[in-house]
Amino acid sequence: MAQYELWYTDPLGNRISYIPNSSGFSYVKVLGDVGVAQFSTPLRGLDHEANIPDRRIMIYRQAYGVAQVLEVVAFLDKFTYATSQDGLGQFGAGASDPNVLLKRRIVAYPSGDSKATTDETSTSRSMRVQVANNLLFATDADRNIIDYGVSNIAPVTAGPAVKKQFAWKNLLELLQDLQAFSKQGGAEIFFAIVPTSETDMQFRVYPNQPGADRTLATGKTPVVFSLQRGNLLSPTLTYDYSNEANYIYAGGKGQEDQRNIQEASDDVSIGRSPFARKEKFVSAISGVKDNSDAEVLAKAKDALEKNRARVTFSGTIISTARTEYGRDWFHGDKVSVDYAGFQFDTIIRAVAVSVDGDGRETIQARVELSNE
Secondary structure, three states, X not given: OOEEEEEEEOOOOOEEEEEOOOOOEEEEEEOOOOOEEEEEEEOOOOOOOOOOOOOEEEEEEEOXXXXXXXXXXXXXXXXXXXXXXXXXXXXXXXXXXOOHHHHXXXXXOOOOOHHHEEEEOOHHHHHHHHHHHHHHOOOOHHHOOHHXXXXXXXXXXXXOOEEEEOOOOEHHHHHHHHHHHHHHOOOOEEEEEEEOOOOOEEEXXXXXXXXXXXXXXXXXXXXXXXXXXXXXXXXXXXXXXXOOOOEEEEEOOOOHHHOOEEEEEOHHHHOOOOXXXXXXXXXXXXXXOOOOHHHHHHHHHHHHHHOOOEEEEEEEXXXXXXXXXXXXXXXXXXXXXXXXXXXXXXXXXXXXXXXXOOOOEEEEEEEEEEOO
């Protein structure tokens, strides 16, 4: 059983008081969004300044056989006082992890302003620049928090080039849009504001996955989740061929029979049956420089890839003695799943931890796979 320590701190992360675990607590860590934490404690003996917004809660966790780590830092933003019929009073507090700082900002520049325009050579650089423009080095100095322990990651090159306008858009939603744009371009990237100490945090961008690669293919000590191992719950694997297109006609520039038409096909898919050929036409005019056969064919191949049959998987993984959270796998790791005769790799996108007043913990994590 893991050991925990909970602390109140001021808004800058300086410790104020220890929080005894008398009534339990929980937290959820997610990728690309705001994670949350909550705890409750008896009203009697409560610090009456506990309900100050933006004080932090720090949760330290020590899994069996490993060193203690700072598991969660979260800003307090919700407070509840309740008294039961037997007169027992409880105080509850909710908090949001540092990604909430992204949610609190917008791109506060008008359309046409260079700082409202993302025009960078990589998606990861676009993310970094927009965080700098609106959280760290904004034109309006009152918006900046760089002097309060928040910094930006060194440049990381990942994801396709991007040119977009984001005037007045919420900063977290902007980063989520850029993440989706990069994935559509074939490069999955992730972002987060990560605590680097009790008082410091850093905005980071991660190519591929935020955590370690613990898949079977790495040749290192892999982590595999399956029904047989008892660490996989409620799996669902779906193959959807209903919107598949396996023969693409791409039309470049030109009129009628002079138009440049190139074709791309998935012969394996077409060969499944006499009726399996599924055709689709796509325009290959936009973004084509010379209208060459190679350029138009590339558009056809890209459309073929985007219109393949959809494969999706979802399931819940649990911490066990042989695959323990915080020792063998972590939030953001890439792991292997073995289910229904298929083996594939996926990223741990969310971890939910609940600890009761006696210190017993329940851990579940979400894994998903999609070729969309």
